[in-house]
Amino acid sequence: MSWGFLSDLSGVNKYSTGIGRIWVAVVVMFRLLVYIVAAESIWKYEHDEFECNIKQPGCENVCFDHFFPVSHTRLWALQLIMVSTPSLLVVFHVAYRENREKHRNQKLCKSLGEIDGGLLYAYLTSLILKTGLEIVFLVLFYKLYNGFKVPRIVKCDMRPCPNTVDCYISKPTEKMIFLYFLVATSCLCIVLNLSELSYLIFKYSMKCYLKRYIKKRQ
Amino acid sequence: MDWGSLHTILGGVNKHSTSIGKIWLTVLFIFRIMILVVAAERVWGDEQDDFVCNTLQPGCKNVCYDHFFPISHIRLWALQLIFVSTPALLVAMHVAYRRHEKKRQFRKGDRKCEYKDIEEIRKQRFHIEGSLWWTYTSSIFFRLIFEAVFMYAFYFMYDGFQMPRLMKCNAWPCPNTVDCFVSRPTEKTVFTIFMIAVSSICILLNVAELCYLLAKFFLRRSKRAGNPKHHPNHENKEETKQNEMNELISDTCQNTVTGFS
Numbered sequence: 001m002s003w004g005f006l007s008d009l010s011g012v013n014k015y016s017t018g019i020g021r022i023w024v025a026v027v028v029m030f031r032l033l034v035y036i037v038a039a040e041s042i043w044k045y046e047h048d049e050f051e052c053n054i055k056q057p058g059c060e061n062v063c064f065d066h067f068f069p070v071s072h073t074r075l076w077a078l079q080l081i082m083v084s085t086p087s088l089l090v091v092f093h094v095a096y097r098e099n100r101e102k103h104r105n106q107k108l109c110k111s112l113g114e115i116d117g118g119l120l121y122a123y124l125t126s127l128i129l130k131t132g133l134e135i136v137f138l139v140l141f142y143k144l145y146n147g148f149k150v151p152r153i154v155k156c157d158m159r160p161c162p163n164t165v166d167c168y169i170s171k172p173t174e175k176m177i178f179l180y181f182l183v184a185t186s187c188l189c190i191v192l193n194l195s196e197l198s199y200l201i202f203k204y205s206m207k208c209y210l211k212r213y214i215k216k217r218q
Numbered sequence: 219m220d221w222g223s224l225h226t227i228l229g230g231v232n233k234h235s236t237s238i239g240k241i242w243l244t245v246l247f248i249f250r251i252m253i254l255v256v257a258a259e260r261v262w263g264d265e266q267d268d269f270v271c272n273t274l275q276p277g278c279k280n281v282c283y284d285h286f287f288p289i290s291h292i293r294l295w296a297l298q299l300i301f302v303s304t305p306a307l308l309v310a311m312h313v314a315y316r317r318h319e320k321k322r323q324f325r326k327g328d329r330k331c332e333y334k335d336i337e338e339i340r341k342q343r344f345h346i347e348g349s350l351w352w353t354y355t356s357s358i359f360f361r362l363i364f365e366a367v368f369m370y371a372f373y374f375m376y377d378g379f380q381m382p383r384l385m386k387c388n389a390w391p392c393p394n395t396v397d398c399f400v401s402r403p404t405e406k407t408v409f410t411i412f413m414i415a416v417s418s419i420c421i422l423l424n425v426a427e428l429c430y431l432l433a434k435f436f437l438r439r440s441k442r443a444g445n446p447k448h449h450p451n452h453e454n455k456e457e458t459k460q461n462e463m464n465e466l467i468s469d470t471c472q473n474t475v476t477g478f479s
Binding site for chain 1: 268275279281288292293296297304315
């Protein structure tokens with residue numbers, strides 16, 4: 001699967017702050033690259049290697065479906081896509097404004113230092129959305145899989161299994177290590193987003209306050 | 219997108235590295251990443267399928283495989299390569315920041331700025347001195363730490379670097395001690411030793427580069443201490459720093475006054 005477009009989506013544009021660029025580097029290096037290089041191969045044969053201590057046909061299928069409604073890798077991939085998408089807001093807004101300014105023969109501001117209201121709100125909204133989506137997916141992971149553990153053995157008593165049957169998950173330790181890695185990088189990204197949000201809000205409230213203060217004095 | 223993007227990122231850093239740094243990058247790409255992608259992944263491709271235990275008890279093979287291979291060699295190497303390449307990002311960011319500052323100076327029409335156009339700034343190669351020296355040195359230091367940590371983790375997890383042919387397993391639900399056979403143990407041992415050897419070469423290169431940078435730093439210092447006539451250079455640097463500070467202050471004042479346009 002080609003993930004190349006995601007690096008364009010991630011929003012490396014000249015309107016990102018320094019923290020925004022660090023966020024992009026973390027997402028690309030630690031999440032996307034690790035996912036493509038490692039996670040896809042670990043979970044590749046998860047269904048084939050899922051084994052239950054029973055010969056009853058259909059029991060394995062039913063138990064696998066019960067314990068893994070959505071595979072870890074698919075959820076992980078969805079998370080990566082959703083978390084990169086809010087930057088599209090900023091990209092669209094910039095494109096719209098540049099188109100508008102072209103007609104007026106004006107230049108859009110060159111850096112975030114002189115950014116104006118509309119672009120700032122788009123950027124802040126994208127940050128809030130990114131953080132919200134990260135948290136939603138972490139909670140989803142936690143609820144679906146009862147924490148971030150991957151047990152070696154699960155007990156299954158769904159029909160058509162005749163009674164409680166032992167089912168063995170393949171490579172549970174390796175899957176757990178990478179799940180924890182995913183959680184750690186998600187949390188890091190949440191921290192980066194929140195600090196970027198507070199930095200921008202603080203900076204522009206100070207500017208607003210100073211502007212009002214100077215106006216009052218005049 | 220795979221290891222290609224890493225190549226693009228690190229290639230950019232190549233321009234600003236020392237010669238030893240360039241050798242390190244070459245070793246990293248040819249002997250580690252390429253070998254990992256082209257050869258090692260094939261060797262470890264069927265590792266669980268062909269891991270066979272001498273029992274018909276369902277689940278015993280899964281549990282024994284998980285017990286002996288908590289994390290596969292391939293994944294550990296991939297993680298090691300990602301972590302070891304990350305400090306170079308620090309350098310790339312620092313260079314990008316410096317370029318941005320120079321472009322800002324150029325746009326302001328600063329007379330001290332010696333570039334004729336923006337293209338020259340983009341193509342310029344920065345020498346490793348000043349704050350870039352500190353960033354570069356700390357990136358090498360972190361690289362060393364990551365390499366050492368991963369090598370130790372590898373040694374600790376697999377009790378050495380050799381892949382045995384036979385492993386004895388008595389984890390539940392295996393009924394008693396069961397013989398389990400690893401697929402392609404010799405080929406895996408060969409590749410493991412190869413990757414460890416190349417890791418060690420990379421560690422040596424990093425240590426050599428660190429020593430080279432430290433030697434350069436102390437030599438420069440002793441030259442400056444020995445030649446007081448060279449102080450104008452030093453004073454110029456102080457002046458430029460003060461000018462930059464003044465510009466920053468005036469910029470912030472201007473921004474606060476104009477506020478939202």
